[in-house]
Amino acid sequence: MDMHVPGFGHGLGEALLIEWVAGVGDRVERGDAIAVVETDKASTEIVAEREGRVTAHCATAGEILKSGELLYRLTAD
Amino acid sequence: MSTVRSASLAESINTALADLLEQEPRLLLLGEDIGRLGGVFRVTRGLQERFGKDRVRDALLAESTIVGQAVGMAMSGLVPVCEIQFDGFTYPAVNQLVTQAARIGGRWNGQVSPSLVVRIPTGGGFRGVEHHSESNEALFARLPGISVACPSTGEDADQILRYAVTLGSPVVMYEPIRLYWQRNTPARAPEPARSPTAARVVRRGTDLTIATYGAITHEVLEAAHALDPDVDVEVVDLRWVAPLDMDTVLRSVARTGRLLIVHEGSKDVGIGAEIAAAVAERGFDALRGPVRRLAPDRRPYPPADFEKGYLIGVQAIKDEVLVMTK
Amino acid sequence: MALKSESEYATDPDSDTRRSLLRHMLVARGIDEEARQLHKQGALDLWPSCQGQEAAQVGSALAVGPAPTVFPSYREHAVALLRGVTPDELFAQWAGRTFCGWDPRRVRFFPYTMVLAAQTLHAVGYSIGQRLQGLEDFVVVYIGDGATSEGDMSEAMNLAAVESAAVLFVCQNNGWAISKPAEEQMRTSVAERARGFGIESVRVPGQDPETVYSSCSRAAAHVRGERAPYLVEIQVGRIHGHSTSDAQEVYRTPDDIAQTRAADPVPAYAARLSGLGLVDTAWFDAVDEEVRELRERLTKEYV
Numbered sequence: 001m002d003m004h005v006p007g008f009g010h011g012l013g014e015a016l017l018i019e020w021v022a023g024v025g026d027r028v029e030r031g032d033a034i035a036v037v038e039t040d041k042a043s044t045e046i047v048a049e050r051e052g053r054v055t056a057h058c059a060t061a062g063e064i065l066k067s068g069e070l071l072y073r074l075t076a077d
Numbered sequence: 078m079s080t081v082r083s084a085s086l087a088e089s090i091n092t093a094l095a096d097l098l099e100q101e102p103r104l105l106l107l108g109e110d111i112g113r114l115g116g117v118f119r120v121t122r123g124l125q126e127r128f129g130k131d132r133v134r135d136a137l138l139a140e141s142t143i144v145g146q147a148v149g150m151a152m153s154g155l156v157p158v159c160e161i162q163f164d165g166f167t168y169p170a171v172n173q174l175v176t177q178a179a180r181i182g183g184r185w186n187g188q189v190s191p192s193l194v195v196r197i198p199t200g201g202g203f204r205g206v207e208h209h210s211e212s213n214e215a216l217f218a219r220l221p222g223i224s225v226a227c228p229s230t231g232e233d234a235d236q237i238l239r240y241a242v243t244l245g246s247p248v249v250m251y252e253p254i255r256l257y258w259q260r261n262t263p264a265r266a267p268e269p270a271r272s273p274t275a276a277r278v279v280r281r282g283t284d285l286t287i288a289t290y291g292a293i294t295h296e297v298l299e300a301a302h303a304l305d306p307d308v309d310v311e312v313v314d315l316r317w318v319a320p321l322d323m324d325t326v327l328r329s330v331a332r333t334g335r336l337l338i339v340h341e342g343s344k345d346v347g348i349g350a351e352i353a354a355a356v357a358e359r360g361f362d363a364l365r366g367p368v369r370r371l372a373p374d375r376r377p378y379p380p381a382d383f384e385k386g387y388l389i390g391v392q393a394i395k396d397e398v399l400v401m402t403k
Numbered sequence: 404m405a406l407k408s409e410s411e412y413a414t415d416p417d418s419d420t421r422r423s424l425l426r427h428m429l430v431a432r433g434i435d436e437e438a439r440q441l442h443k444q445g446a447l448d449l450w451p452s453c454q455g456q457e458a459a460q461v462g463s464a465l466a467v468g469p470a471p472t473v474f475p476s477y478r479e480h481a482v483a484l485l486r487g488v489t490p491d492e493l494f495a496q497w498a499g500r501t502f503c504g505w506d507p508r509r510v511r512f513f514p515y516t517m518v519l520a521a522q523t524l525h526a527v528g529y530s531i532g533q534r535l536q537g538l539e540d541f542v543v544v545y546i547g548d549g550a551t552s553e554g555d556m557s558e559a560m561n562l563a564a565v566e567s568a569a570v571l572f573v574c575q576n577n578g579w580a581i582s583k584p585a586e587e588q589m590r591t592s593v594a595e596r597a598r599g600f601g602i603e604s605v606r607v608p609g610q611d612p613e614t615v616y617s618s619c620s621r622a623a624a625h626v627r628g629e630r631a632p633y634l635v636e637i638q639v640g641r642i643h644g645h646s647t648s649d650a651q652e653v654y655r656t657p658d659d660i661a662q663t664r665a666a667d668p669v670p671a672y673a674a675r676l677s678g679l680g681l682v683d684t685a686w687f688d689a690v691d692e693e694v695r696e697l698r699e700r701l702t703k704e705y706v
Contacts, residue, residue, distance in 0.1 A: 010118065011203035011255040040087065040258040041119045105535070131535055137565065142524060142558040149528025152513070154536065173555075176518045177525070184502040184514045 089231025108160030165208025179222030190245030462615025549580025
């Protein structure tokens with residue numbers, strides 16, 4: 001399924017993708033780190049919203065992510 | 078619709094504050110969490126490291142303390158620039174602002190001219206919790222002795238700040254929270270303002286004038302761009318709500334013959350009422366139709382799930398313009 | 404009138420200082436009487452009398468010396484006069500001519516503040532500001548018992564404590580917040596409250612100017628030596644109402660008012676110095692003459 005860039009609060013609509021933590025093929029539990037991003041306010045983690053296996057990254061490190069955009073894909077296996 | 082990518086409001090204010098701290102040794106910053114943390118919005122990020130704890134002061138969590146001590150500091154010859162953390166937390170400082178800061182110059186028969194700035198993050202649209210999304214600029218606009226600025230861009234905030242710290246009387250500057258980190262903004266006319274206190278015509282047009290200020294200037298511009306070429310809207314960004322630059326508004330209305338006022342603060346006894354009254358008094362003959370206001374009803378800012386219904390959106394602005402020009 | 408330099412002030416007043424204390428008290432009493440008279444004649448709109456508080460005001464003001472800047476409340480007329488505010492300058496705001504009749508910088512006695520306790524935060528901020536600029540940061544702020552209920556007073560005490568600001572709080576507790584008696588205003592003394600904020604404090608009776616002088620001298624030395632705040636609570640009596648528009652007979656018993664009058668610090672101190680032979684009839688005549696001239700000038704100016 002498609003997983004999207006979450007909101008970052010307080011009017012922050014975007015964040016810089018620093019690195020992926022969960023690689024393609026990795027199994028993740030809800031709450032596991034998916035990626036490290038840097039908003040204008042702070043460095044933070046994007047975490048898995050549910051358990052599953054990461055099947056695709058839809059952005060690369062160094063890219064600006066906008067809330068609501070497609071970020072990665074997950075299958076429930 | 079054309080947009081431009083520029084420095085964010087927060088970055089512009091940070092740069093302006095750093096420059097001012099550099100240039101004016103009597104200037105200091107005072108606010109909750111502005112030092113170690115760099116402010117809850119990181120507007121003052123890096124300034125304490127650069128200028129030290131004496132000049133970038135982490136204040137006690139007490140707004141009356143912040144403004145009250147700033148009044149004393151101004152009496153001693155310093156230029157305090159205070160930060161209130163959120164608009165809705167301004168109220169404990171109102172007594173010190175209204176009965177003290179605003180009146181010191183008169184009470185001292187002009188012997189003290191306190192340049193004292195209070196920066197207040199303002200407005201909604203970012204799913205803030207209670208008290209974090211308010212717009213109370215009209216409250217201070219009513220009070221003689223206080224100037225009230227509502228910039229909508231980093232460039233304007235920069236110009237206003239540099240002017241405010243030399244004014245010799247208190248200035249409250251409202252900074253829209255939802256613009257702090259926004260970099261893509263609707264294109265606007267590059268005309269410079271006539272003076273630091275003047276309004277700015279940010280879009281030239283012939284059919285109707287919209288007078289507005291603060292964050293919602295962006296929605297107004299977006300609506301104006303979208304209505305083009307059917308309706309040619311002129312947009313006046315007031316930049317200050319006290320004192321109001323009515324000359325710029327009246328000149329614009331003389332050209333377009335129609336006036337709509339749009340603001341995020343609630344409508345009743347608001348800034349729009351003052352502008353409408355002034356245009357009725359001084360520009361009535363130029364009007365081709367009634368002056369109208371578009372602003373939220375007089376009710377508390379709602380929980381985040383309902384803020385879209387409270388705030389004035391682009392569609393509502395377009396609809397109003399079409400009604401007025403049909 | 405010349406003030407002594409800081410170092411000349413000892414903890415216990417010498418004979419010259421004692422005469423000075425009495426003279427300032429007598430002058431303040433005479434000016435206060437004239438204000439009450441002028442109010443009755445319609446020449447002043449309002450007057451908050453300081454009668455009964457002269458020993459506290461003169462004792463504290465002489466003890467701290469000329470260096471500190473004073474942030475008054477609105478009843479510190481004896482302090483104002485001692486600092487060099489002229490009587491006609493003092494009356495100007497009560498006659499509706501201005502919001503402040505004197506030059507605050509010249510006398511380092513800042514304008515009266517009608518909004519209770521607002522000046523306490525200014526005082527602390529001013530002291531911090533002066534310190535940051537390497538300037539004299541010793542500040543004295545006056546407050547009444549009623550105003551200590553305001554949030555700004557608590558905020559100012561806490562701010563002064565955490566910033567270790569060189570602020571001397573002088574609380575004149577006259578027992579009444581207009582009609583609200585002190586025992587209904589607080590469960591502890593103001594001095595005890597200050598200690599809760601980490602501010603050293605003392606509570607002293609305010610009938611004898613020498614007691615006040617000594618306590619405030621020690622307090623000033625503490626502020627200077629420790630570069631930290633201090634609070635002196637002075638128990639005083641309020642002889643007249645809160646202001647000329649008050650009617651204290653409505654809420655105070657005749658006995659209570661009579662007792663306050665009987666404890667009037669001015670005649671008591673005059674009698675004491677007389678008894679000690681420090682002042683004589685000629686001395687009193689000279690002060691009377693000075694007061695008479697000041698009152699005549701005020702009458703000319705305001706009637």
